[in-house]
Amino acid sequence: MMDDFFSRAIIAGVGVALVAGPLGCYIVWRRLAYFGDTLSHAALLGIALALLFQVNITLSVFLVSVFVSLALLILQRRVTLSADALLGLLAHSALAFGMVALSFMTWVRVDLMGFLFGDILAVTPFDIAVIWGGGLLVLIVLAIFWRSLFAATVNLELAQAEGMKPEQANIIFMLLMAAVIAISMKIVGVLLITSMLIFPAAIARRFASGPEQMALMAALIGVIAVFGGLFGSLQWDTPAGPSIVVAASIFFIITVLPSAIIEIVKSIRFNKVKNE
Amino acid sequence: MTQLNEPLISLNNAGIYRSDRWLVRDVSLTLGSGEILTLIGPNGSGKSTTAKMALGILKPDEGSAKRRKKLKVRYVPQKVSIDWTVPLKVRRLMSLTGHVTKDEADRAMNLTGTLHLANAEVRTLSGGEFQRVLLARAIAFKPELLVLDEPVQGVDFNGEIEMYELIRKIRDELQCGVLLISHDLHIVMAATDRVICLNGHVCCSGTPMNVAVSQEYKDLFGARAASGLALYEHQHDHQHLSNGSINPESNPITFVNQMTNSKQSSKGDKHDG
Numbered sequence: 001m002m003d004d005f006f007s008r009a010i011i012a013g014v015g016v017a018l019v020a021g022p023l024g025c026y027i028v029w030r031r032l033a034y035f036g037d038t039l040s041h042a043a044l045l046g047i048a049l050a051l052l053f054q055v056n057i058t059l060s061v062f063l064v065s066v067f068v069s070l071a072l073l074i075l076q077r078r079v080t081l082s083a084d085a086l087l088g089l090l091a092h093s094a095l096a097f098g099m100v101a102l103s104f105m106t107w108v109r110v111d112l113m114g115f116l117f118g119d120i121l122a123v124t125p126f127d128i129a130v131i132w133g134g135g136l137l138v139l140i141v142l143a144i145f146w147r148s149l150f151a152a153t154v155n156l157e158l159a160q161a162e163g164m165k166p167e168q169a170n171i172i173f174m175l176l177m178a179a180v181i182a183i184s185m186k187i188v189g190v191l192l193i194t195s196m197l198i199f200p201a202a203i204a205r206r207f208a209s210g211p212e213q214m215a216l217m218a219a220l221i222g223v224i225a226v227f228g229g230l231f232g233s234l235q236w237d238t239p240a241g242p243s244i245v246v247a248a249s250i251f252f253i254i255t256v257l258p259s260a261i262i263e264i265v266k267s268i269r270f271n272k273v274k275n276e
Numbered sequence: 277m278t279q280l281n282e283p284l285i286s287l288n289n290a291g292i293y294r295s296d297r298w299l300v301r302d303v304s305l306t307l308g309s310g311e312i313l314t315l316i317g318p319n320g321s322g323k324s325t326t327a328k329m330a331l332g333i334l335k336p337d338e339g340s341a342k343r344r345k346k347l348k349v350r351y352v353p354q355k356v357s358i359d360w361t362v363p364l365k366v367r368r369l370m371s372l373t374g375h376v377t378k379d380e381a382d383r384a385m386n387l388t389g390t391l392h393l394a395n396a397e398v399r400t401l402s403g404g405e406f407q408r409v410l411l412a413r414a415i416a417f418k419p420e421l422l423v424l425d426e427p428v429q430g431v432d433f434n435g436e437i438e439m440y441e442l443i444r445k446i447r448d449e450l451q452c453g454v455l456l457i458s459h460d461l462h463i464v465m466a467a468t469d470r471v472i473c474l475n476g477h478v479c480c481s482g483t484p485m486n487v488a489v490s491q492e493y494k495d496l497f498g499a500r501a502a503s504g505l506a507l508y509e510h511q512h513d514h515q516h517l518s519n520g521s522i523n524p525e526s527n528p529i530t531f532v533n534q535m536t537n538s539k540q541s542s543k544g545d546k547h548d549g
Contacts, residue, residue: 028361029359029361029362031359031361147372147373147374148373150372151372151373153362154358154359154362154364154372155353155356155358157328157333157351157353158351158353158356158372158373159373160331160332160333161328161331161332161333161349161351161353161423162349162350162351162373162374163349163373164373205361205363208363209363209365209397210363210364210365210368211362211363211364213363214363
């Protein structure tokens with residue numbers, strides 16, 4: 001089964017979805033959508049550095065993401081700027097440094113599109129091992145620190161007062177995010193990682209009645225999007241990575257649409273009644 | 277255990293300095309098991325800041341703040357806003373920072389009259405309901421130290437007296453230390469063992485009666501507050517229904533006007549303001 005490139009793509013995609021779902025819930029709860037973007041921009045710098053120093057790309061992306069995350073934590077304490085401004089600064093600095101570094105290496109011909117949108121159909125058995133091994137590790141760490149991370153998300157001071165060590169939880173969260181960006185970059189590409197994090201969580205929010213339930217649902221929805229996107233891309237010969245996001249996007253619209261239509265119908269009726 | 281007589285928390289000349297000014301300075305206090313200590317003072321007098329120092333949320337820039345090791349703490353902050361993107365029901369909130377059994381949670385919710393809200397989404401609660409739910413969460417854990425920052429916000433007047441009575445009852449039952457923050461003067465006085473008056477520093481402290489008649493207290497809250505002050509003393513003049521709420525047939529409010537303007541000497545601590 002592992003010989004077939006399509007099966008490998010499914011296995012890899014499912015691995016990414018299972019990790020991105022629960023972590024994505026925290027991205028949504030903490031309103032950190034832009035944090036995912038920042039890390040994926042920083043990933044480009046990671047790629048450039050990996051090529052420059054001839055090291056493993058996943059490792060290099062992970063380290064750069066960790067560096068950017070820690071820079072954010074430190075800057076948040078020292079500088080009187082809001083988080084979104086700091087994320088903007090970091091994202092574009094990392095992106096610009098990455099592009100400049102790449103331009104120096106005239107001998108390297110980089111398939112930029114490949115990094116931006118990923119190439120899930122080219123994953124190797126080794127990639128799958130990285131995704132599932134790394135992903136499992138991320139999920140285990142997330143489960144261990146779940147209570148303190150969730151408490152810190154709900155209320156930082158409460159968590160601090162009641163011995164939940166929220167600062168430690170925040171650092172762990174940043175590390176987990178960096179790890180997910182690093183292992184999933186090759187699958188969906190730096191531009192689409194954020195959607196793998198946000199879409200399933202956003203869809204799950206409509207149906208979940210508790211945080212743990214929402215995390216499990218998000219993982220499941222991510223898996224469905226991967227299947228939908230990959231089979232769609234096979235069917236209509238569309239690029240695989242974007243197809244997964246399109247599938248998630250359609251999923252989102254379908255779940256939002258019924259209630260949106262009901263709202264519109266209601267307001268029309270209400271206006272009619274008012275005008276009569 | 278040797279720890280038993282050690283105070284739960286102690287602040288020693290502690291102060292917090294932010295943006296070129298002292299939010300609060302020179303605060304010394306200790307709180308032991310089974311004791312209710314109330315911080316009162318006007319807006320911006322540093323009550324919450326002092327509580328946060330005691331809890332370890334803020335590190336004092338001067339002086340020291342100590343807590344007993346492995347102290348079981350529960351905190352009801354002044355303002356908690358829960359992001360609506362988080363799906364959170366009251367029952368799940370009960371075990372936010374530590375495991376509590378269903379029975380313990382139910383009992384705590386019953387005491388605060390919020391059991392019927394157990395399956396409600398937290399963001400749909402009213403201010404008063406949310407405040408009661410937060411109190412239920414805090415007591416369900418059976419803490420050694422309970423810190424309540426304006427716990428009666430959004431709770432109506434009768435509910436307010438009930439809340440303070442409940443806090444006293446919890447103290448009696450758990451023998452926990454309670455640090456209470458309040459800006460309303462009269463009702464809280466009856467429910468407390470010691471009062472500290474804050475206004476950027478400790479203005480006066482002592483038993484409620486001593487503080488209420490002290491000159492510092494009058495200066496702080498104005499002559500009107502001091503002269504018109506009626507101390508509510510605890511008298512069980514109403515009945516509870518089986519669900520913990522008050523029987524509306526019974527008369528739930530009694531004021532005992534024990535406050536006269538007698539020249540009782542102030543036992544307030546030193547005042548340098």
